Amino acid sequence: MTPLNWTPVDTGLPDSLAPRIEPTSLPQTRLLAWSDEAAALIGLDAEDRSNASLLDTLAGNAVPPGARPTATAYGGHQFGQWAGRLGDGRALTLGRLDGPQGSWDVQLKGAGPTPYSRGGDGRAVLRSSIREYLCSEAMHALGIPTTRALAIVGSPQSVRRETMETTAVVTRLAPSFTRFGHFEWLSHLDDIEGLRGLAVHVIAKHFPDLVGNTTGWLTEVVQRTARLMAQWQSVGFCHGVMNTDNFSILGLTLDYGPYGFIDGFNANHICNHTDQGGRYAYARQPQVGQWNCAQLLNACLPLLDTNSEAAVEKGTAILDAYGQAYAAESVRLWRLKLGLASAHDDDPALVNRWLTFLHRSHADFTLSFRRLATVDSHSEAPDAGRDHHVDPAGYDVWITDYRARLRAEHSDEAARAIAMNAVNPLYVLRNHLAQQVIAQAEAGAPEGIDALRRVLTQPFTEQPGAEVYAAEPPPELRHIEVSCSS
């Protein structure tokens, strides 16, 4: 067993907002999934998965020496409304571990109630734990900033959701789990010292180049958030619950609930069944990211200037960075996805016409991009990819312009195909894939979880025997509804 050197997490929050809370133990726990890649981050190897005392730690059944399980208070805007105090209702940050490339806060999600549970049971069901685990690791493999997931520990103990479901604990890792909502809550309490303390702490630890430069730090947070939104859009990822309490101060994808990767493209896709107004629909994500940044800036106004008018002016200027960062990152990513080496003014229009075509014909988002790598820019013949589309004539029209654009920059066919296959994934965590392994795990066969994770960990590399993971969902599995219940 690799020894772990636990130290307490310094959250940067006032003590009253980060109390020590013991996890609540679970009976008959069993390790259901284990990510070797995440384990390596904290210096563990594959053999550590069978260590009984580590299993107890990850189940919340024992607190290792040096750790200090902590739940934190945060607030947030949920679906556009101030929701008051939320907080870690079912998450405990156990402690910090140093790994070969940095240190990690280690958090148990679903380890029992805390002072912030608001009547909830503090548990997470197996279904949502599998979804969080898989997507954390899949997003990382796509190159998208995210919290990581080390393991899932399951227990036969059940809790009530729409039906009775068994519970599990996911171990999450992140350099920090600090959320926009932590700043909002301190601001709401009018605890300006606490707010300043948290900002100073976060900057010193995670933005060391920006010590003493609050404006520079907030600008960086806004830009990271904008770039993250552009990355989500570029892979057809919908978060589902973009409340400010689910937004990371480090610009990480955080809190995987009713998220979804779009299969047949619909720009207005709503992945969260509970989001009836479509506030968090795919096409709205970039503007919601900006709105969330505005809430963060609003909370941090006292840090920008003691004069409130001057502070608002500074905050507004910082928020301007969002639009610029989003536009730049977005066009950069779409260009990469289309295999365009140079920048032309008409590129956004070319991208928009392609997305409009995919939207109108409801074509599979992931596979449509992946197949573009085989387009021959010098050919005059119809491209073979047209057969995958319900509107082949519409495809031909766009492909003609696309080929002309590639020829104009003397694109090298072979090099372009390689570059495109390195950015357009073949495998993404489609809902029906998650659903299949969830059903198997609920029936007592959890092996599919890591089998799927391993495929998703190499999303750009065609893997023999993995065809089923790349395929579009069969018609009967196209409209799986995912709600906030977790």
Ligand code: AMP
């Ligand atoms: P989420 O929608 O998962 O981001 O959760 C929103 C808020 O509700 C957070 O403060 C969670 O900690 C809390 N919460 C969600 N589910 C539970 C639960 N089963 N028990 C206690 N708190 C919960």
Ligand code: MG
């Ligand atoms: Mg949350």
